[in-house]
Amino acid sequence: MSILDSIQNYYEPLVVEALAELTSGKAFDDDLLEDVVCVALNHLPPRYIRHEVDMVYYLSPIEAKEMQDKVVSAVEDALAYVIKSSRD
Numbered sequence: 001m002s003i004l005d006s007i008q009n010y011y012e013p014l015v016v017e018a019l020a021e022l023t024s025g026k027a028f029d030d031d032l033l034e035d036v037v038c039v040a041l042n043h044l045p046p047r048y049i050r051h052e053v054d055m056v057y058y059l060s061p062i063e064a065k066e067m068q069d070k071v072v073s074a075v076e077d078a079l080a081y082v083i084k085s086s087r088d
Contacts, residue, residue, distance in 0.1 A: 007049070008048065008049060009046055009049075009050070009053075011041060011046070011047055011048040011071060014068065014071045015040045015071055016037060018068075018072050019079070022075055022076065032083070036043075036082045038079055039078035039082060040075045040078035043074045043077065044070060044071065
């Protein structure tokens with residue numbers, strides 16, 4: 001087991017969840033969705049954690065809401081960008 005197996009970017013699951021909600025009921029191929037995740041994550045600051053509970057205890061409800069809002073905005077922007085780029 002690598003030391004990197006226990007480290008994750010806190011934003012990754014949040015981005016995937018937001019993308020799932022924004023694309024629910026719509027048909028997109030996996031390549032496009034993976035590009036959207038990459039673009040969105042590149043527009044968010046990295047927040048590496050070992051355990052999800054680490055963030056839960058150290059974030060105020062206001063900070064958590066701000067992070068969620070940033071994630072939704074980043075995913076919306078990334079989805080629009082990738083769709084536009086794939087059409088050009």
